[in-house]
Amino acid sequence: xxxxxxxxGDWERGTANRRPGFTLVxxxxxxxxxxxxxxxxxxxxxxxxxxxxKKHTQMILQLLGAAIAQxxxxxxxxxxxxxxxxxxxDLYAAMTSxxxxxAYVTGGNPPAGLQEGAKYKTFVxxxxxxxxxxxxxxxxxxxxxxxxxxQSPGPDGVFGxxxxxxxxxx
Numbered sequence: 001x002x003x004x005x006x007x008x009g010d011w012e013r014g015t016a017n018r019r020p021g022f023t024l025v026x027x028x029x030x031x032x033x034x035x036x037x038x039x040x041x042x043x044x045x046x047x048x049x050x051x052x053x054k055k056h057t058q059m060i061l062q063l064l065g066a067a068i069a070q071x072x073x074x075x076x077x078x079x080x081x082x083x084x085x086x087x088x089x090d091l092y093a094a095m096t097s098x099x100x101x102x103a104y105v106t107g108g109n110p111p112a113g114l115q116e117g118a119k120y121k122t123f124v125x126x127x128x129x130x131x132x133x134x135x136x137x138x139x140x141x142x143x144x145x146x147x148x149x150x151q152s153p154g155p156d157g158v159f160g161x162x163x164x165x166x167x168x169x170x
Contacts, residue, residue, distance in 0.1 A: 013021060053155065054165060060110040061150045061167045064131065067095050067104040068148060074102065078148045083134035084118040088115075088122035091133040095123075104144035125165070132159065 022030075071094060072078050078095035081087035092112055095105040105123075112121045115130045122130040132151040139149065154163035 010111065015114070028122050050155070053126045055126075057152050057154075057165050060123070060125060061152065061165065063110045064091075064095075064105075064133075064150055065167055068103070068150075071095065071104050079133075080135040081135045082138045082150070083132055087135070087138070088130050088133050089118060089120040092121050092123055122144070125154075129156055129157045131152045 063154040068078060068091075082090075097110075109132075110123050111128075112156055113124045113128055114121050114163075115124075118130075125131055126166045129152060132149070132153075134149040134151075136145075136146055136148055148158070148167075151159065152165040153159045154161065156163055
């Protein structure tokens with residue numbers, strides 16, 4: 001009892017009816033923290049996946065480069081190719097032709113596909129975009145002035161952007 005004559009107890013301080021648990025504010029704070037952390041993790045995972053896709057396409061370009069080098073060793077020149085769809089089709093035909101002295105590309109690696117508007121298969125990058133092949137007769141100057149060029153349009157599928165992947169340093 002207090003001097004005023006009223007009894008004091010837990011009910012007066014507001015603790016008698018309290019149940020153990022979380023308040024709405026505490027739940028919202030926890031949900032917010034989880035959302036922020038999952039956003040950071042998801043962003044990191046997506047960046048790693050983009051990088052892995054680019055590495056896979058670079059590997060495809062290296063495999064094609066090795067096959068082209070072997071072709072050049074056997075025939076004394078690089079396969080024909082003008083940097084257009086027909087050139088990419090010519091490269092695929094030269095690398096997979098049964099009339100060649102050896103199989104330059106086997107087992108579906110590097111991957112190939114039939115592109116829209118094309119009559120024959122071409123080699124494709126990770127995103128299933130055609131890989132552009134150009135013999136040095138069809139361009140002049142650097143890079144690779146006496147060689148050949150391989151170029152992937154990258155994730156956006158458009159040649160000539162910063163995301164293009166090539167067999168030369170840009």
